Amino acid sequence: MTLFTALIDDAGLFPPTSLHMSDALERHRRDQERGDEVLTHRFLCPASRIDRLRAESFLPLRIGLIVDTPDMPPFDDLPVDFVEIRLPPDETVEQLVRRLDLPPGIRLFVEVPPGKPAMDVPEGAALKVRCGGTAAEDFPPAEQLAAFIRFCADHDVPFKATAGLHHAVRHFDPTLGVDRHGFLNLVLAVCETVEDRDPVPVLRTTDVGQLVRLARAVAEETAKRARRLLVSYGSCNTGTPIEDLRTLGVL
Structure with a gap:
């Protein structure tokens, strides 16, 4: 279960849901009431909608703030533990970290293009990778995603993923004409990387049986190392990923 515990952040506010x-x-x-262990029970909220969140009667226990505004709004009154932001083209990760100067206890995830991992990630910061979107060009090739994972593993930089990971197994989307990455492929690719194997074949495979066999064979220590690297991923649907894992029999 280590491989899938606290894996999925709630991105219900985001497309396509x-x-x-x-x-x-x-x-x-x-x-939150059901308490499924696959979920992080962290609610992802854009900074532009934080006032709308405050107006609601129910407040999540944990909030991931997605910075989509020029300036970061105050959030001291909210249980924010993650802040996620895209790296501006004119800044390095190190410069961005210094500029934001977040309070202790709040983890910063900086989104960078998967093919060009930043080389100046200061201690305490983490990265974020986009695995899909609303257009075919938003889906990085397996080789680019693998290069990102290798960079994070080689430099001991934790990361999280976002967008496009709707199902466990890689599959073709006829609407966009592109192969969608599977979140199980991603998790197992991180396992392959920490074991010094090439993650590309696992990222590219659509062989359900092979992925299930690999998942069941992951050693506990490998799972722990992999999940220290892959912190979580955001999913706009919190039910389908759990259903996928149960259908595959890997939970």
């Missing part, structure tokens, strides 16, 4: 705030919080409340 794009729930209204009240609906997203109601779903989050139900998930």
